[in-house]
Amino acid sequence: MGVLQRSGFTTTHIPLMRRLKQLTKFWLLGGMLLVNLANYGVASVLGRGLGPAAYAQINVIMTLFGLATLGSSFFQIQAARASLSLNNHAKLRQLRQIAWVVGALNGLLCAGLAGFWQNLFGTSPTPLLLLGFGLISYYPLGVERGIMQSQAAFGRLAGNLLLETMIRLAGAIIVLKLGLGVPSVSAVFAGSLLAAWSLSYIKPAITENVGSTSQLQPLGPLGLRMLGQGLILNSDLLLVTLWFSQHIAGQYAALGLIGRLGFFVSSTVATLGFAKLLRADKAKTEQRQAFWQSVAMILGIGIIFSLACWAMPNLLIKGLFGSAYLPIAGVLWRYAAIAGGYAVVNFLVAYQAAQQRQSGVWLTLGAGLGQVVLLIAAHQTINHVLNVQALIMLGLLATVCLSEWLERTKNRA
Template structure:
């Protein structure tokens, strides 16, 4: 009996390990859904416990963190790409240096100018900016370590690290806010989760010499990735920052809750792109790459469409259940935000596919769309409706341009292949 009970945990562990190895992409997807649920739980609890005005402050800190997240994602994608190159050790050393420089600049920018940020965004304290800066010193380096795991297709390791970060953030925030530390306590939990996740990831023994390609990775290969991620920063965060700077704290907090639910679409489908990128890089044939692309598109459309329909059907129930009655006045706008984010989620898959094939059209289109969004909502922000309609128009335009470009390229390639087959047979 003792022998049976002793072997049961080992059997369960072995079974789980076997399943993870058999379908690593699926398990990463499920894991990231859990991580996103935990991160949303963090935001929902903060919104309920702190109220709209104080929630606007912590949401601003989260927005700054998300800006850093997209920079970190750029380093992660660049590392995942570099890891398959013949000169990967040199590139990894350089990327780690860039990450630490970015961390130092973030600390200086947030720490030295904390009082300026406080006045500009009408927050109650400058301390959260300093605390966030301390956490961001390690965050970019964490992106490089995660990029190594992604490029090596170590999706299990990647998933566990994301879960560790989420768990520390959620439990730490719940404890510190319950003790009365408010926005400062939530920011301490956020920075602590970053530092501990980096410490754990950096301690892994990672093999960086893997299935090398014949082509060395050049510095210029990083430019489209940087442009893509910079466009993401503008598209996903500029509206929240403008609302925080130009509208009263109550409205800013309500809009932050609206944006949080609406952005579920993007973060729920982001893992699809995370899995698509290395698989396209390593796919030997163009036909296999196309299959991966279309599967990713269909999954993204399915998830985005479902979330948008739910936001249209029960907006008041969603906002009331998640955040409380104080946030309900913007419920009728929820589906519009979800629709705009859905367009961008599909566009993001197209761009990720292009980047994996060394094509930069989508990356440059993203930066143009991001800058256009900043200009439009900075110019037309008289009401929340104006901001949302501006975003929908820009995202529809971006998706339309990318779709036309991809379809046109596919038609040209098909015609060229047909002509080549005809010439060979004749």
Template sequence: MTALKTLTRRVSPEHVFMGSVLLVNGGNYLYNLILGRLLGPAAFADAALLVTLLLVLSFVGMTFQLATAKFAVLFSEDQWEGFQCRMYKAALVLGLIAGSLLIFFATELQQIFNTQSNWMFTAFGVGIPLYFFMSVNRGRFQGQQQYGKLSLTYQMEMWSRLAITMLLLWILPFEPGILIALGIAFSFVFGLVPVERKAIPLRSRIRLSADNKKRVRNFIVLTAAYELTQILINNSDVLLVKHYFEPLEAGLYASLALIGRVVYFAAWMFVMLLLPKVVAREKAGEPTAPVLFKYVSYIGLITVLIVSGCYLFPELVIELLFGKAYLSMAPLLWQYALATSLFAIANIFAYYFLSLDQYVPVILSGLIGLSQILLVIFFHSSLQMVVQVQIVAMLALLVTQLIYFTQDQIRP
């Protein structure tokens, strides 16, 4: 009993959150793996498209979340209340606009991405306002370092999505894409748990000061720009492959992308811990670089293990996860994992500087992100070429971030 109490004291909320993130990533992988095996490569391409669209839209959600997390640390009680009110209202308004656009252009999106149905985009669009609102909620938990509540909201979203999607696929005879979109939309309702109605001020007489308005505006604009570029870097390849290649090849590539991106999902966990720590250290006048080194070393170790595993056992990994129907992607697995690893490490540097209100790395990431999209547009004669041009772009991004960091450290 004494040993159990000692262990409980040693397990910090951070450790609980890290364990929760690993479980959530595992659940999301299970979700995609089940869909991949259940639907087959061609139908799985539509499912992967929906997941990718969610990740693309997450640039707005993550902007809300990171901004809320940052200013939860910096603002006093009155300014914090006024700021929260503005963020929740903005999340609802932008969510309604984004959802309406998806619904309005559903037919056009079906033609662009060669999907079986346009209703999947309509069902998906209905859930977007809840997703943005949920992101502000998560930012509040993150900034206040309430990692237990932050873990719960991710767990509720992930497990409900898995359960609802599987149930819908089992009982309803509709196109899989429609049912998967409904499962995603319903999961946002559960992602609002824990709901604290008193802590969600939709009305407030308190206004932000002029200086704070400027700080918030600058951070949100540049964070949104960076989130958009890094989302495009990480997901544009799946969208472009869905457009340029046949459904079978697009589905095979989607399985490759899912396995290779395990590095990115692992890095995301450390980004969630990095931002509030860096902001708090800077506020206290303490050095911030040690926090960066700590998390870069963690991610570096993870990337070496994952890329090595993909290089040594590609066929085993693919067959275990997706089945023999996807084995043709085995030669490309380690290459895709390498591209994602380079991006994950570069991403940590970018978020570090974003936390310190240094925005040059954001601009650099944007330029290189656009160059990656252009490279894929001009060089897509094969799936192998699509992967290799991404390695070139991500290596350039990491080298650029390292050069900027080195210059920043020696700058007086």
């Protein structure tokens, strides 16, 4: 009788369990959106409270942290793969050790070259020392989050992401209330990483079915794509800090943050469409429909946000950062349009990489390196900086779209 009861529970509640699993995925998506919004809240609070000059120094810390985020994400993906492979406990133990070594080297890089960074960016060495201390645990944190992801612990993953971000938001508010400076903000960043790591450990389950590992992307192309993305999204912020006054650099940092809001929203929302697209690989009609729906969604968000930046730039800038940043109002829509174009590129390259096509990966890396070279050659004014980014973005968008069109033409032949 007991066996019959257990069997009846399983068959009766399978639809319910499936719905609960889908619900946890929406929790993760909602958590990602909240994390992005909270990160914007941190930047907005600091920008309004500290003013453009001090915010330029904060932006160096935030940009370096953003680059480190790509490394942590790489470890997260690596851990998710390792969790689905044979002998996963040994592989994850080794990956944790590697993550700690990389984190320690990163910390030493920040600490050992603090004087160099100070001369380069004109910042105090203390914030860089504190950031380096926090980054030691950031890569191991990526490993733990990858294990959560592989075990579909989406609620716990979303909670850990929110914990990290909310600590930074609360810390930024406290720093301003107490009248503290840039080093305290860096200490808050480091503390948020340590707190998130301290509550992240998860014991990996023993894997019985490893057939899904063959469907995952190779790590080499993924790393190159992330490197190219990091150069495109962050190189202008760091380079502007080198060439312009701290006041202008702080205003440009606010410009970049507001202008990329549409990119982050569309990229997060497009995750749903991308998942649907990958599930539809056996039905060409459904696949094409999901593909164009995703592209249309990303384009729509980018166009609407760019128009909003063109129609009411003063309102957006004053609302998020304050009147001290209004000189950037005239070019806000241009930055938003550039970021919107890259959101389309990012989706197309991810889609191609999922199908084991790597042309977009190399194009993205080339575009990132090309942007650095051209910015070094032409950076007399902020308009020059935006012109270079627009040129790189249009060239990358055209070449990625061309490669996609050629692939589809070949498949129809």
